Amino acid sequence: MRTGEPLPAVGEVLAALATGLWHWDTATGLVTVDAEAARLLGLPAGQTSLTQAQARARMHPVDWNEITGVVQLAVSEGTLAEVRVRIMDEQGRVVRVVRSRSKPSFDQVRKAYELIGTLQEVTEPTPGTPAGRSAVTGDWRRSREAFLLDAGRALAEARSTQEVLRVTANLSMPGFSPDGLAVFSVEGDRLTLIGHHGPHQQAGESPFTHMALDTDYPAAEVARTGRAVYLSSPEHYQSRYPLTWPLAQSFGRHSWAFLPLTVAGRTMGAWMAAFAYPVAFTPDERSVLTTVARMLAQALARAGVAESERALTDGLQRTMLPRLGAQRIPGMSVAARYVPTGGGLQVGGDWYDVIPLPSGRFALVIGDVQGHDVRAAGLMGQLRIALRAYASEGHRPDAVLSRASRFLHGIGDEDPADPRFATCVYVEVDPANGVLDIARAGHPDPAIRMADGTVLARPTAGGLPLGIKPDADYPTTRLALEAGETMLLCTDGLIETGGHDLDSGWRRLRAILEEHKGDLEELADALVQAVHGPSSHHTTGPLADRREDDIAMLLLSRQEEGCGCGGTMAVRLPARRTVLTVAQAEPERIAVARQQLRELLHDWSSPDQVDSAVLLLSEMLTNVLVHTDSDALLVAEITGGVGERRLRIEVTDAGDDLPHKRRPGELASSGRGLVLIELLAHAWGVDPRGQGKSIWFELYESVDGSGDGSWSP
DSSP: OTTTTTOOOOOHHHTTTEEEEEETTTTTEEEEOOOHHHTTTTSSSSSSEEEEHHHHTOOOOHHHHHHHHHHHHHHHHHHHHEEEEEEEEESSSSEEEEEEOOOEETTTTTTTEEEEEEEEOOOOTTTSSSSHHHSSHHHHHHHHHHHHHHHHHHHHHHHHHHHHHHHHHHHOOOOOSSSSSEEEETTTEEEEEEEOOOOOOSSOTTTTSSEEEEEEEEEEHHHHHHOOEEOOSSHHHHHTTTTTTHHHHOOOSSSEEEEEEEEEEEEEEEEEEEEESSSOOHHHHHHHHHHHHHHHHHHHHHHHHHHHHHHHHHHHHHHHHGGGGOOOOTTTTEEEEOOOOOTTOOOOOOEEEEEOOSSSSSSEEEEEEEOOSSHHHHHHHHHHHHHHHHHHHHHHHHHHHHHHHHHHHHHTTTTTTTTOEEEEEEEEEEEEEEEEEEEEEEEOOOEEEEESSSSSEOOEEEEOBSSSSSTOOOHHHHHHOOOOOEEEEEEEHHHHHTOOOHHHHHHHHHHHHHOOOHHHHOOOOHHHHHHHOOOOSSSOOTTTOOOOOEEEEEEEEEEOOOOOSSSSSOOOOSSSSEEEEEEEOOTTTTHHHHHHHHHTTTTOOOOHHHHHHHHHHHHHHHHHHOOOOOOOEEEEESSOOOTTTEEEEEEEESOOOOOOOOOTTTTSSSOOOOHHHHOOOSSSEEOOSSSSEEEEEEOOOOOTSSSSSOOOO
């Protein structure tokens, strides 16, 4: 054309360039195309209007979804929308690839998108080439989708802010990966750097660690406006942010993307991705960065909530559980552990306490309030304070639990729809002689680890759990903790964790207690690891689907007696000893006595002698209950070294009538007790006391199992 001639019409120019025009209004749902655009879509050449469904039918379904996403991204960032689209025929075959460039807008009144753009046929790039990477089709599309799936899964599994930042730093984006990352958090009117990563991190504090939101810095602008900022070159950065460019220049990057971290419509911070090479930030690359920023914001929000919950948990536990370092019991050592369950706030109703008493003694308390929620933790705190108050008044163990039960029952009346109860063991300890006065409210019995490693579960009298009956009685049991022995108090979580019931769980703990050789703290750690550590450290019980429970544990050990010379005096004490009372009204405790004796003789060399000892014990206790009106006191004691041990069993009662050996007939129902003792025991006798009598027998260990072991004092 000659100079001065008028320019041709836009439509003629576009037609000459094989470029079509199209207009899309989401309010009306119509797509209008000119003749060239209609031809590119596989329609007769001529201006026409299509519904959105008709236009979608001419395009690959994945590409239509890509158009809607790119349009929304372009509107939010105020940029052009560019996308490659595969045109399909009626048989679903790709006939051509076209490129669309448009400037979309959003009408706030109609709540609709509108765009006018161009369509131009392009050659499909070879997969794997730079051109293929920049397109939304081909290998790069599949790589991007796989990357986003992996990134979403990794960020969803992160449980802390540092873990989220570490996952983000290790993300490898398809075709372009940042060389440096930084995450900023909005705190009031300040922008704080909470994490950064990159090979060229400067020593010392970053200049961008703390800044005001009105700072002339891209991250601050993003936090203020909620709109992303892309800087494709150092010149672009310098011209747009001249004040902070000298500080950013020293990091040696060539392109930067600053994106808002938005959750529920609130901008909580900004994410910077810096590149060591120029990046054009095509719509596809911006789409990937925007998606990662959204996932990053959600992951950080989840991590923040989890960290707040953990901080709340730690605060609750520090407030409600005592510091044992401040408690010193003369001649004794104490160790304790608390392990919360894995769900929720990780707080529950388990607790322990060590209470100094006005008498100079100490009280050990361990308990479990029903439930694993905040209310259980609150009730636990109140109950612990109440128990401390009652104990500090000088009440005996039975009175302390009775008052605590009345207290918890009164609290439960405040919420009748959700009544709660608590199990508890209260032990009053006399450090001078190791005497333990135990009151128990529906809680597992204590266990004693003797000086040689033998472990006995000590049956104790007990009452209902606290809070069920306000005037419940809690009888007291007296035991003696000998030098070198250790008492274990625990909640049922230590026994049943890992799908165990009370029986199988106790067998697991017994093995740990018997085999452990370290000090008290190491023993506490070993017990927790056995039930709550890595899977290689514990065994799964028969109830694999049982819900895990909190764990609370107290260990009390009585130290060896000193000689006053700075060393430890070797005191000849019974290797094993157990004491048990069988009352007239409790004949069922004869079975408990038999079980205690079997546990005491767990490594005795002759099983026949064990059976004989259990039989004779049962006869002696039964005779007391049948022929007297008094209770029976059992003392079983083992002395001597392995292979040469002596078992002495003594049963004492308050009856005055001495037993006599008789010759019962075949049909007699009694009179064989002393006959059996004479046949099976190596030695036996009856000793009158000032009030009552004591009958005893002895068995000497037989290494060869013959039952004819010999023993010499």
